[in-house]
Amino acid sequence: MITETVRGARVFREELSPVSFLERAGTVHAERLAAVDGERRFTYAEWRARSRRLASALRRAGLRKDDRVAFLALNSEPLLLAHFGVPQAGGILVAVNTRLTADDVAYIVDHSGASWILHSPELAPQLAGVPPSVRRVDISTEFDALLERGTDDEVDSWLEDEDDVISINYTSGTTGRPKGVMYHHRGAYLNGLAMALHHRLTEDSAYLWTLPMFHCNGWCFTWAGAAVGAAAVCIPAVDPERVWGIFERGEATHFCAAPTVLTMLANHPRAHRLERPVRLFTAGAPPSPAIIGQMAELNFDLVHVYGLTETYGPFTIHETAPSVRAMAAEERARMLSRQGTPHVTAGEVRVVDENMADVPADGETMGEVVFRGNVVMKGYYENPEATAEAFTGGWFHSGDVGVMHPDGRIELRDRKKDIIISGGENISTIEVEQAVA
Numbered sequence: 001m002i003t004e005t006v007r008g009a010r011v012f013r014e015e016l017s018p019v020s021f022l023e024r025a026g027t028v029h030a031e032r033l034a035a036v037d038g039e040r041r042f043t044y045a046e047w048r049a050r051s052r053r054l055a056s057a058l059r060r061a062g063l064r065k066d067d068r069v070a071f072l073a074l075n076s077e078p079l080l081l082a083h084f085g086v087p088q089a090g091g092i093l094v095a096v097n098t099r100l101t102a103d104d105v106a107y108i109v110d111h112s113g114a115s116w117i118l119h120s121p122e123l124a125p126q127l128a129g130v131p132p133s134v135r136r137v138d139i140s141t142e143f144d145a146l147l148e149r150g151t152d153d154e155v156d157s158w159l160e161d162e163d164d165v166i167s168i169n170y171t172s173g174t175t176g177r178p179k180g181v182m183y184h185h186r187g188a189y190l191n192g193l194a195m196a197l198h199h200r201l202t203e204d205s206a207y208l209w210t211l212p213m214f215h216c217n218g219w220c221f222t223w224a225g226a227a228v229g230a231a232a233v234c235i236p237a238v239d240p241e242r243v244w245g246i247f248e249r250g251e252a253t254h255f256c257a258a259p260t261v262l263t264m265l266a267n268h269p270r271a272h273r274l275e276r277p278v279r280l281f282t283a284g285a286p287p288s289p290a291i292i293g294q295m296a297e298l299n300f301d302l303v304h305v306y307g308l309t310e311t312y313g314p315f316t317i318h319e320t321a322p323s324v325r326a327m328a329a330e331e332r333a334r335m336l337s338r339q340g341t342p343h344v345t346a347g348e349v350r351v352v353d354e355n356m357a358d359v360p361a362d363g364e365t366m367g368e369v370v371f372r373g374n375v376v377m378k379g380y381y382e383n384p385e386a387t388a389e390a391f392t393g394g395w396f397h398s399g400d401v402g403v404m405h406p407d408g409r410i411e412l413r414d415r416k417k418d419i420i421i422s423g424g425e426n427i428s429t430i431e432v433e434q435a436v437a
Contacts, residue, residue, distance in 0.1 A: 015162040017185035018192045018223035022048050022084045029203060029229030037077035037234040044229065047081065049152040054085030056150030061135075063115070065090040068168065070114035070134075072096045072105060072123050074236035075209040078139040082118070083167075083213075083222040087185065088155055093167040094180075095214040102128040104178060108170050109134060112180060112381065118143065120236075162186035167217055168381050171309050180381030181309045183217065190345040191312040191375045192223035196230075198303070198317050198343055199254055199281060203229035208252035210238050210261060219256060219281070219305075219313030230254075240268040247274055258284035259291055262302075266294040274299040281305050283314060286412055289333035296329070306339035306412065308398055310390070312375040316340045316349060316410060338411040339402070347373010351404040356393045361404040366413050369402045370395035 014020075025034070026048025034047040042050065058069065069086045071093065073079040079095065086093040094112045096105055098120075106129025109117060117130060118137040127136065137146055166185045170178035199221075201207065207225050209232060211218055225232050233252050235242065238261055246252050257265075259282055265271065279301040287304060295302045305314035318340030324332055342349050351359050351367040359367035376396045379387035390397055402412045 015159040015185070016189040017087065017159045017162060017166070018189045018220075018227070019084055019088050019159070019185075020189075021192065021223055021226035022051055025226045025229050032203060032229050033231040034226070035077050035080060035232045035234065040077060042077070044226075050081055050147060051084040051088060052152035052155045053147040053150035054081060055089035055155040056152070057146050058086070058089040058091060058116075058150070059155070060149060063089050063091050066092055066165065068092045068094050068112045068114040070094040070096055070109055070112065070117040071214070072098060072117060072119040072126060073139055074098060074120045074123070075213050075234050076120065076139065076236060077234055078118065078143045079213050080209075080222055080232055080234060083217060084226070087166045092165050093217075095167065095169065095217060097170065097172070097214050098123055098126075098212070100126070102126045106130050108178060108180075112168055159185055162189070163378070165378060169214075169216055169309050179383055179386055182378040182381050183312055184378050187312055187375045188217065188220055188223055191220040191314075192227055194343045194345040195220050195314065196224040196227045199224070200279060201225060201228050201230045201254060205230040205254055206233055206252045207231065208233045208243070208246060208255040209235055210243065211256040216307075216309050216313035221256065238264065240264050241270060244268060244270040247278055250276060252278065254279045256281040256283075258282065259287040260284075262287065262291050262295055266291060266298060271298060273297065277301050279303070281314065283307065286337050286339070289330060289337060292333040292336050293329055302336065304336055304339065305343075306410075310377040310396055311346075311371055312377075315342060315346045315371055315375060317343045318409065338405065338409050340409050342373070346375050347371065349410060350395070351402050351410060356395070359404060361406050361408070363403050363405040363411070366401050366403055369398045369400045369410060369412070371398065372396060
């Protein structure tokens, strides 16, 4: 048996971390465009150097392994860069939902134990409850100065354990205080690769940041682009007028968005069929057959994915079979609204009853969707009770109600708490909403 090690690592195994994507891209795709933010443009060689300088600057300022670095920022190059630079320094990134109240922001900063918070200037009022002991950096005026205090030749990006936490993402807190969902380097690496593969990103792709980067680390697309050398186009918010202009000029080839954003785009006065197709992932709620049909008419190649904060974003994907593509438009749209099957690196998904037994794969019998695999969270930060409850029976319990179809694809019907019971029967509010859409 091989027992040789290098710096404590086995010769036949390298610890997985998405930080390695940028390290490689800085060499292989050195001259290619890595990131665009307004008038600022960075090649991969430049961007790798910026990541290293950020890591170096944080370490020189006293950051230690597993220290938390919070970001309250709109989609921007600094926040995207932090997905590499913070873990490269050994820190843990805490990307905070920009729509939260000052009270919730203060809670997250306190609960996570963040020693830094970097922020967009327009979000400064939401830091009202954050104590002065937490170091603040305004990314519009102070971020580049922070990088200048580091170097690009002193940071070792080698990782001791791929199960180390890379980020903490807080849930929405709909049932109480937000919970901190811990992602590890291995899961971020594998989900990043899966997103690049399934979204068909290449070195010629340009990914438009309409999805908030704080949301599940942007479904791990914060790391996916660097894996293949794709460009990232950063915009601070979804402005349909601006987005349509970007598509018309051919400045973006891929994006992700919730169905509500798709509705905004489809109903905008500027909406028209694009000359070149644009590929998109949608999730957050099952898209209605109507919006699926609208996006197809506008030349958007829509792919339905499904997951939760606790699964690094997308866990399942609806891969469209040739037989589905051959269907009439309305029937095809109804098929595409299903959530599909686990993506290539995800793991397993089941639909189970109260006793953890699989429900019949008949497309009718409802049960809870449960997961296990490579891209399930490590647990809730500092909350062992909630972690144990979520992992009852050795599976992560989503709280989503769905059915399993005979072809192995799942379809959501509701949240457990939202199921309507009438005449002794379970009725899905999703079906009701789609019926009246």
